[in-house]
Amino acid sequence: MAQQHLDPTDPTAEVVNGDALAAYLCAQATEFLRALRLHRETGGTTAGGAEESVDAARLLRRSARRISGSLHTFRPLLDPDWSEEMRPELAWLSGTLGLEHAYEARLERLLLALHRLSGATVVPAQAVDVVPAGGRAAGAARVGAAALGAAGPASPAPERGNLTVGAAKAGALLERQLTLARTRAHSTALQALGSSRFHAVADKVAVLASEVPLTPTAPTTDLRPLAAAAEERLTDAIGALPLVTAGHPYNAEALVHGLSPDPSPHPQDGPWHQVRLLLRLHRYAQEVLRGGSTPVDVGLLAAGQALNRHRDASEAAAAAAQAARTPRIAPATAYALGVLHADQRHEVEAARFAFQQAWQKQTVSAP
Amino acid sequence: MAQQHLDPTDPTAEVVNGDALAAYLCAQATEFLRALRLHRETGGTTAGGAEESVDAARLLRRSARRISGSLHTFRPLLDPDWSEEMRPELAWLSGTLGLEHAYEARLERLLLALHRLSGATVVPAQAVDVVPAGGRAAGAARVGAAALGAAGPASPAPERGNLTVGAAKAGALLERQLTLARTRAHSTALQALGSSRFHAVADKVAVLASEVPLTPTAPTTDLRPLAAAAEERLTDAIGALPLVTAGHPYNAEALVHGLSPDPSPHPQDGPWHQVRLLLRLHRYAQEVLRGGSTPVDVGLLAAGQALNRHRDASEAAAAAAQAARTPRIAPATAYALGVLHADQRHEVEAARFAFQQAWQKQTVSAP
Numbered sequence A, B: 001m002a003q004q005h006l007d008p009t010d011p012t013a014e015v016v017n018g019d020a021l022a023a024y025l026c027a028q029a030t031e032f033l034r035a036l037r038l039h040r041e042t043g044g045t046t047a048g049g050a051e052e053s054v055d056a057a058r059l060l061r062r063s064a065r066r067i068s069g070s071l072h073t074f075r076p077l078l079d080p081d082w083s084e085e086m087r088p089e090l091a092w093l094s095g096t097l098g099l100e101h102a103y104e105a106r107l108e109r110l111l112l113a114l115h116r117l118s119g120a121t122v123v124p125a126q127a128v129d130v131v132p133a134g135g136r137a138a139g140a141a142r143v144g145a146a147a148l149g150a151a152g153p154a155s156p157a158p159e160r161g162n163l164t165v166g167a168a169k170a171g172a173l174l175e176r177q178l179t180l181a182r183t184r185a186h187s188t189a190l191q192a193l194g195s196s197r198f199h200a201v202a203d204k205v206a207v208l209a210s211e212v213p214l215t216p217t218a219p220t221t222d223l224r225p226l227a228a229a230a231e232e233r234l235t236d237a238i239g240a241l242p243l244v245t246a247g248h249p250y251n252a253e254a255l256v257h258g259l260s261p262d263p264s265p266h267p268q269d270g271p272w273h274q275v276r277l278l279l280r281l282h283r284y285a286q287e288v289l290r291g292g293s294t295p296v297d298v299g300l301l302a303a304g305q306a307l308n309r310h311r312d313a314s315e316a317a318a319a320a321a322q323a324a325r326t327p328r329i330a331p332a333t334a335y336a337l338g339v340l341h342a343d344q345r346h347e348v349e350a351a352r353f354a355f356q357q358a359w360q361k362q363t364v365s366a367p
Helices: A018-043 A048-073 A080-117 A136-151 A165-193 A196-208 A224-239 A267-289 A298-323 A331-365 B018-043 B048-073 B080-117 B136-151 B165-193 B196-208 B224-239 B267-289 B298-324 B331-365
Strands: none
Touching: A018 A048, A018 A196, A018 A267, A048 A080, A048 A224, A048 A267, A080 A165, A080 A196, A080 A298, A080 A331, A165 A196, A165 A298, A165 A331, A224 A267, A267 A298, A267 A331, A298 A331, A331 B298, A331 B331, B018 B048, B018 B196, B018 B267, B048 B080, B048 B224, B048 B267, B080 B165, B080 B196, B080 B298, B080 B331, B165 B196, B165 B298, B165 B331, B224 B267, B267 B298, B267 B331, B298 B331
C-alpha cells in the first residue's frame, strides 16, 4: 500500500474499510495463540528453553497490545460489549507479563550506571530466565528456582569488583530490592497464566482468530478518519509538551523537584508517558491501514525509542530514590543513590532532548 | 587600533613594540595603586562601605592578574630578575584576595542549586561583605566582625524554608563548612594585606607605575610574535580538549568517576582549567596590543564565561562530595549531597558544551 493511501483527506485514495481491521485482528489473534503455544512448549524446559520462553512472553504481550490498541482506535466498528470486556483483560495480561522483565531491566540499567559512575568498564549482564515459564503444574516449582537464579549465577549481574564502597553497597541494596520485586512479579505472572481469568482471555482470542465481531456497517466504513483521529490525539499531546525547553540542551528541567519531598513518580513525566502510549496507538493504527506491515518510519521509531528510554530512566531514578529511603543505610550508600538518582533524571532529560530532535525531523520531513 | 594591526603575519601592519607594553604595565600599575587607595579609604567603614571594599579588592586582583599575565607573555622584553621575582608575588596576592569571594560564591551556588532541586523559587543572596577590608590596624578588629557577619544577617543566604529535610540539612552543613572556610580566608587575606610581603609588592607596583624595567632592545622589539605565541598555546590546548564529545549534548562524560574513590578535583577537569588560564593570557596580550582597551570579542567572552562556569561548578561539585564525607551525617543529608554533586557535575558538562558552541562560532567567524 502506497503512502498516499494513508492520507484520509485525499479523495483519490483507496478506502480502507472494516475488512482490513478484521484481517489485522485475526492475524494478531493468531500470533497470540502461536506465542501461547510456544510458551507452553518451551516453558517446561530449563536453561536452553528460558530464552525461547522470554521470546514467547514478549510475543504474547506484543499481540495483546496490538489487539487492545486496535480495539480502542477503531471502537465504532466493533461490537461494543465484546470490545469493552476484552480491553481491560488484555491490558491486565500485558501488564502482568511485563513486570518481571521491567524489574530486571531496571536493575541492569541501575547497575550499569553505577559502574559508569565509578569509572569502571562493564560487560552488561545477559538477559537470562527473565520471564515466567511453564503452565500451572510447572509454575509453582519454578518460583523458587527463579528466585534463586535471580540472586545466583544463573542471572549474572555486572561485577561489582570495581565499585567503591558506597556504590557497591548501593548496588547490593538495589539488587536485593529489585530482585525481590522481580521474584514477586514472576510469581504473579505464573499465577496469572494458570488462572481461569487467563484461560477466558485465551478462549476469546481463539474465537477472534476466526471471527471478528464487527458491527453490521463496519465492512463499508472507512478506517482512515479513525486512524487520523488517533494521530491527532498524538500530535495534540505532543503539542502540549514543553518541547522548546526540551530542545535546549542542559535545561536542567528533569532534576527540578529532584529533592522535593513528593515521592516518585515525577508529575512532570506524566505527559511524556502519555505521549509514549499515544505514539504506540498511532503506530498500530498505521499497521492496520497498511495491511499489518509495520511502517518503517525511522523518525517515528526514533521518537518511540526516546520515549521508552524516558520511561525506563524515570522509573530507574524513582527506584534509586526509593532505595535511599531504606532505614538504617550508611551515608555513603545514600550518597551513591543520590548521585545515581540525579544521573537517571539527567537520562530523562537527555531522552526528552532526543525525542524533541526526532520529532522535529519528523515534522520537517513530513509532506 | 584596527583589527588588521593585530595579525603578526601581515607585513603591512604597524609594529607594536615594547613601548606599548610599558604603557600597558604603567596603566595597570596605576590601576592597582588606585584600587589599593580605594581599599584603604573604604575598608574602615561598615555596611555601606562593604560593597566598595569588594570592588576595591576585585580591582586589585584585576590589575594584579593583568600585570602578572603580561610579564609572562612578554617575558623576553623585561628584566628577567625583576620579572621572575614579581610574578609569584602577584599570583600569591591575587590568589589570597580571591579565596574569600570564591567560598562565598560557591556556597551561594550550592544553596541556589539545592533550592532549584527542591522545586523552590529563591531570591539569590546579595554579595555583602565579601572581601577583607582595612589595613593593618583595622584588620585584626574586623576578623571577628566578618566571622560573625558571615553566619549572621549581614550575609543573607537564600531561605531554607522550602527545603526538604535532607536538602535543608545538606544546606546547613555546606553553609557551616564553607562559612568556616570563608572566615579563614578572610582572616588570611587580612593578614596578607597587613604583611611586609604585601607592602613589598605594593612598593614594586608603585615603581612600575612610573618606570617599567624593559630590556635595552625592548623598545624596538615587535610584540606581536609573542602575542601570537600566547594565542597558539591557547589554540593548541583547546585542540587537545575532547571537543567532539563536549559538542554532543548529554554525553554523560562529566559524571564518569562521579562515584570513583578518588576525591576531587576531577582529573578530567584539569585541561579545561588550563585553557581557562590560557584564554585569559591571550585576552590580556590582545589588550596590550590594542593599547589597553579590552577587546570586545563576544565569542571570546562567551568562551571565557563558559570556562568560569566550568571551574565554579567543578569546585562546587567537589565541595558537595567533600561535605558528604563528614562523619555521622544522616543518610538523607548524604543523599541530598549526592544529588547536588551530580547536579553540579552536569553543570560542568553543560559548561563544556557551551564552550564548544562558543569556540565553534569563534573559529567559524574568524577571518
